[in-house]
Amino acid sequence: MENESKEPVIDYQYKALKDRKSIRLLYLHTSSSYHQLPIEVSLCEFPIDACPNFSALSYAWSIDDEPVPSFRELLCDGAVIRITKNCEAALKRLRRPKQDQILWVDAVCINQADLEERSLQVLLMRQIYTQASWVALWVGDASTDIDEESGLPLSDLGMDYIHDFAVEIAERTNSGQDINQGPLYQEFIKDRQAFQYSESKVFTPRVRGLWDVFHRNWWKRLWVIQEVALAKEPALLCGLKAEPFHNLKVVIEALIRSAQPVEVLEYNTLFIAHTFHQFHVRHMIETGRMSTISPPGVKALDMLNATRNAQATDPRDKIYGILGFFGPPATDPENIFPDPDYKKPAAELYADVSRAIIVNTKKLEVLSSCYGFFKSTVPNLPSWAASWNDTPMQYFDGKIFNAAGSSNVVYEDSDDKLLMRIKGRVVDSVKRSGRIPESIGYSNEACIELWRYWWKFASALDSYPTGESVVDVFEDTLCWGSSLDYTRLQPGDNKESFDAWLKILIGADDTGTAAKHIFNGGESFKYAHRATSVTWGRNMSITDKGYLAMVPIVTKAEDKIVIFQGSKLPFIVRTEDGVSKLGGPCYVRGMMDGEFATEDAQAIDELEWFTLK
Structure with a gap:
């Protein structure tokens, strides 16, 4: 039975950390009952390089059916720290009956009300998760849906399925047998066509359980990507079940390997889509693909693009949440990011990072996902700054084109941080665009x-x-x-x-x-x-010179088609009163391979300056 105290309590008062390189660790005190509340803890400060053996928790602040977190009370040295319901569930799961558990938990170990402390602690994430002896990847309590035959939660069946599936894959691989013919693999794909026309209920209970585990809110969150990628020994926890992350990796890699029919591969990819960030980025780290990339700025852009569809409550965390993949700027030339500063507006941060990538790479690849005619979720975002808080509208790889040839960006500093001055050439104009209905569903x-x-x-x-x-x-x-x-x-x-x-x-x-x-x-x-x-989000246009173009959906007649120095793609640009707005990249057959490139030094001098806002 839960033992909830009704006595009035006071809020816990955090003491300022003594050093920029210090962290707090949470001592999760014992309990003889799994359900006993409130959870009791203590906090102790340690230099990051002199910590006792500790574990770390990776979790989502809110759970799937709770878009607005409800808060619970954690008792810390007689005072209260408010945590989310999901954090409380994770601590109950990790609490031991006879020995305190030493943990690092962001919501408790960082004073979330202190913006300066939050900014400094972000810089220590890399060390925290690489030093942790074990990282618990908590995806939530067991599902409330119960399998009628076994009487078990579907998520329990899903966790067992991961284990059994990983064993089957390993055994068939070691014995030279086709993975595709394994019983568990066949169970996984057999209902794929029925799934296209209905929901996951068409699956067997075990595959439904796997769907449940793979579609928890945890997989969608940005911060957990670096927590997984940097962990020594990550393990997935769901309810009372636990599974080494390695087994999940075995399953995921088997599902998305190319040696299977395209239609099956697409189904498999759709099924595991929510999990992709965690496996993709950890694989990049393990294979050394992210060790050294030149010039500086390339790795930053690759990491931002790789994590772009992940979610963060604060848009600034789309930047700060990947800093763990980089060393200090003084020793890591790949770290082109500004220091974390939660007082800086997101628009200014995104502009700073976009500019740093452009200046360091001397290329405009970062602009390939900029659609300035669309309203961003980041207020006051310049049209030329990538909105990493929004789902990109690309569906292509800009690197395979070469509109500006081998040229580098021609850039000029501006006193206004939200303006970008670069050189380019107007190569055509939009004559007319296709008619778009007032509303269109795809x-x-x-x-x-x-x-x-x-x-x-x-x-x-x-x-x-x-x-x-x-x-x-x-x-x-x-x-x-x-x-x-x-x-x-x-x-x-x-x-x-x-x-x-x-x-x-x-x-x-x-x-x-x-x-x-x-x-x-x-x-x-x-x-x-x-x-x-x-x-999606595009229209077809005809240009003044008779070219066919695929353009952003809100492109208008008389908008210009510009090839900027250092760009892989042509861009739609709209200029008013000497200031231009970037509408987004466009595809124009006959302009994608340097046909209108400007590489002669004298010709470059004569190019037009564009002040982008």
Whole structure:
């Protein structure tokens, strides 16, 4: 029975840390009952280089069904520290009956009300998680859904499935047997087609349990990525079950290996999508891919892009939450970040980091995900600063293009930190853009209607400036010149699937029938699958010089197409009163491989300065 105290209590008063290199450790006191409350702890300060043996907790502050955290009380030396319900659940799980557990838990060990302390403690995350003898990856309590046959929570079945699946994979690999034919692998994929048309309830109880574990809120959070990647011995905890992270790695790597049919691989990838950040970044660390990358700024951009879809309550943490992958700026040339400062507005921080990447790399790759015509979740964000707090709208790899040739950025400092001055060349203007409905949902039927309109729009071109057929240009443009794996399309790629797609698209079928025929998984679906991702948030335009362009959806007639020095892509730019706004990258067949590049020194001097806001 829970023993909740009703006596009035006072809030715990944190004492200032004695040193910039000190941390607090939490002594989680014993309890004879798992359910006993309140949880009792003590806090002790130690120099980071002279800590006793301790473990660390990785958890999400809130849980899936609780978007606004409810708070619980932790009793620390007779006073109260408020923690979230999920943190309390994790501490109950880790509490021992006979011996205190020494832990580092961010919500308790850092005075969250002290912005200066928070800023300094962020710099110590790398040492904390690499020094911890063990890191508990707490994804939450056992699920409330119970398997009728076994009487067990589905999440318990999912955790057991991870263990058994990892054993099966290892045994079949060691004996030279095909992993695809293993009973547990077959159980995993057998309901994949039914899943496309319904929810996860089509799965067996064990696979449903795996889905439950893999879709906990913990997997979505930004901070846990470095906590996993830097940990010596991470272990996944769900309810009373625990599993070494290594076993999860074995399972995930088996599911996303390329030696399986594309349609199966896509299903597997969708199933484990929430977990991808943790495995991807830890793999980058383990394989040494992140040890040294030149020039400075490249690693920073790679890490920001790799963690971009993860969530953080404070947008500044999209930067500060990856600093653990870098050493101090004085000794690590790859660390181009400003010191953590929670008093600095997110817009200014994002601008500082974007500028630092540009100045250090001398390239504009960071601009490839900037869509300044769209409202960012970061107030007052400049159009040229990447919004790492928003889901990118790329669906292509900018590195495979070369619009500005081998040129480097031509940059000039500005007194205003929210302005960027760079040189570029106006190569064309938007003559007209395709008509967009007042509201558009990207359902299969909506895509068919849009594509049919774009086909008629593009077909108005009698010829193309490069001498290619308009049909070939249209096929290429609607895929942003790249394939599903973001490699560059080669002549003849997609030909069979495009022809099948186009035949249905321009046929006599109504929208619903055409959608069924195109999206039924046949040959036409292969092209539609790629085109769909590029369609989101974009429009098709025709330029003054007769080029076909894929542009940001809110692009207007008379917007300029600019190739900046050091850029891989052309950009849509809108200028008013001498100040320009970056609309975002565009794809223009015939401008992507240096056809309009400026590399002669005299010509560069004559290029136009753009002041981007």
